[in-house]
Amino acid sequence: MKRMLCALLSAAMMTSAAFALPEMGALHAKSAALYAANGQLLYEFNADEPLQPASVTKIMTMLLAMEALERGDVTLDTMITGSEYACSMGGTQVWLEPGEQMPLNDMLKAIAVGSANDCAVAVAEHLAGTEAAFVEKMNTRAKELGCTNTQFVNANGLDAAGQKTLTSARDLALISVELLHHPKILEYTGIWMDSIRGGAFSLANTNKMLKSYPGMTGLKTGYISEAGFCISATAEREGLGLIATVMAAPTKEDRMADATALLNYGFANFAVYTPTDEDLTPIPVTLGKVKTVTPQLEQGSLVVEKARVGELETKISLPESLPAPIEKGQKLGELTVLDGGETVLTVPLTATEEVGAKGLRDILGEFWGSLLYHQDTSNI
Template structure:
C-alpha cells in the first residue's frame, strides 16, 4: 500500500480564456430545436454542454439503445474476450427478432466483425441479440451488464430491458444520458470505422447477399458525421444520436421525439452547425498518451507510465484566449500491486486561472506485477552502492 501526493506543472500553451459559466449560459441562447421532445449538444472530450432542451426528460430511446450494446461489445474486444474474426452462431431466439434486422437464420454463423457492422449500419436487432448471447450467455444477462454499466457511467435516468430498443415497459433514457453513452463509446476509436459506413454488404457473393444501408443518412450528407445511432418506434418517434468531427473538435448531438426523420436530421444539422461555427478545441493529450511516471519500488517495472484514459482537450469560443493553464495530477490515496492494464490510478485536472477546464481519469497501460525477490535484492544492492 502506498500513499501518493499531488504535483502541479504549468502547460506552455496559448489558448482561450473563458469562465465555466460561458457554456452553461447557452441554455438561454438560440432555440436550435423547436418541436422535438428533447435534445442536447456537447463537446466530446470535455463533455461541456453547448445547448440543451429538456435533456433530463425520460423517454424511450428506441434503437439508440444499441449504443450501450456496442459499448459492451467494444469492451469485450478491447479486453480480448471477443475477437473480430470469431464466428458466432445465431440462436433461434436471436433470429426471431422483429423490426430492423439482417435476417439471420437459426444456426447461421457470422463473424463478430460482420455482426457489429449489422448493428452499427443496419440497426440489426437479430445481430444485437446474437452478440449479447455470445458475450453473456443470454440477452437477460447482457441487459444486467448494460444496467450495471449505466450505473458506472453515472447515468441517473436510464434503464434497459433489452439490447435492441424494441418497446418494453421501464425501458427509458434521456438525451443527456444518451450523449454520455456516446461519449463513452467514442473512446473506442475503431467504432467509427463501422458507424461511418453508408452502405455495404453481408454474405457478399452468396444467394443470401444482403445490402446494408445506414439508417443515419447524415453520414453521407453532412461532412464530418461518422456516427452514431438512429432510433424509431411509434412511441419514441424519430431519434438520433449523432457525432461529427471537424479539425480537432468532436461534438455529439442528440434529438429525441422528433415528428419526422426530416425534422430530426434538420435539428441535428442545426446543432452541429452551431457548434462548429461558434467553438473550437485545443487538443492537449491523445488517448493513452503518457502524462507521468508512477514510481513503485516493489513493482516488476519500478517506473510505470501513467496515461490518459481518453483524449483530453480544452474547449473555447472562437476568438478568445486562455491564460495561465496548469495541469494537476493527483494519485489515488491507495495503490496496491498488482495492477491490471486499464486500472485507474489517479486523475488529471486542467485549469485556467484556477478554474477547472477538464478532468480525466489516469490509468496504467500495462499489467504491473510484484517484483521477484532477486530483483528487489539487486535494486537494494544498487542503492547501497550509489550511496557509499
C-alpha cells in the same frame, strides 16, 4: 498509472466551469443535448426527460461488444449463432435463420449500418448467455457512466411485452462519449453501404447525415412509432469532436434538422484548447543516479467558446527538487488552466524517464572521486 492519469483527466474535464452559452433557435424534438467528445456538456434542451430511444439503444449493445473485444473475450472472427429467439425479433433485421452463424465483424456491421434487431440479440446472447443477463450488464454499465434516467429492457430498443426502454438525451450522450473511446466503432457506424453473407445481403446506413453533413462520423439512428425519430450523431472538424443527441422528433426530416442545428451550433461557437509544455524545465533530483528529471504534460484538452480561447491562462506547479527514486510516468506536478481565475482544467505533469536512487557504493565512489580530484588540483 495510466488508468489513474486518465481518471484525473476525465475528472478535470467533467468538472470544467459551466459556459455562458449563446442563444440557439428552437428545436422540433422533445429533448436534445450537445456534448463534446471529451464529455463536456455544451448545450441541453429538456435533456433529462425519460423517453424511448428506439434503436439508439444499440449504442449500449455496441459498447459492451467493443469492451468485450478489448478484453479479449471475443475477436472479430468469433462466430455468433442465431438462436430461435434472436431470429424472432421482427422489425429491422437481416433475417437470421436459427442456427445460422456469422462472424462478429458482420454482426457489428449489421447492427451499426442496418440496425438489425436479430443480430443485436444474437450478440447479446453470445456475450452474456441470455439477453436478460446482457440487459443486466447494460443497466449496470449505464449506472457506471452516470446515467440517471435509463432503464434498458432489451438489446435492440423494441417494445417488449409491455416494457419500454427509457433513457434521456443526456444519458445517450454519456454512453456515446464512452463508445467513442473505442474509435474502431466508427469503422462500422461510418459505413454508407456494405454487405454481409459474402455479398448476398446488402446493408444501407439508416444515418443519412453521413452523406449530407460534412465531418459526420456516426453513430446511430432510431425509430418506432411511440418513440418518434431519434439519433445520436457524431461529427468532427478541426480536432473538435461533437455528439448531438435528439429524441422524439416528429419526422425524419425534423430529426436531421435538429441534429444539424446542434452540430452547427457547436462548430460555430466552440474550439479545442490544448495546453503546451513549452515552459517546462528539468527538475533537480536529490541523490539520483542522474541529476535531473524532465517533466512532460499528459494529454489533456478543453473545449471552450472560441471568443474565450485568448483569455485562458496557465499555471505550472512543480517542486524545486525531488528525491530519488522516481518512476517513469510518476506524477511530478500539474498544469492548471484558468479562466478568469477559475480552474477549468488540470493536467498532470509526469516523469519522462526513470531515475534510480544512488546506493552507498555510488555515494562513496563520488566521495573518493571528489577527494582525489581536490588532492590532484592542490598539487598543480
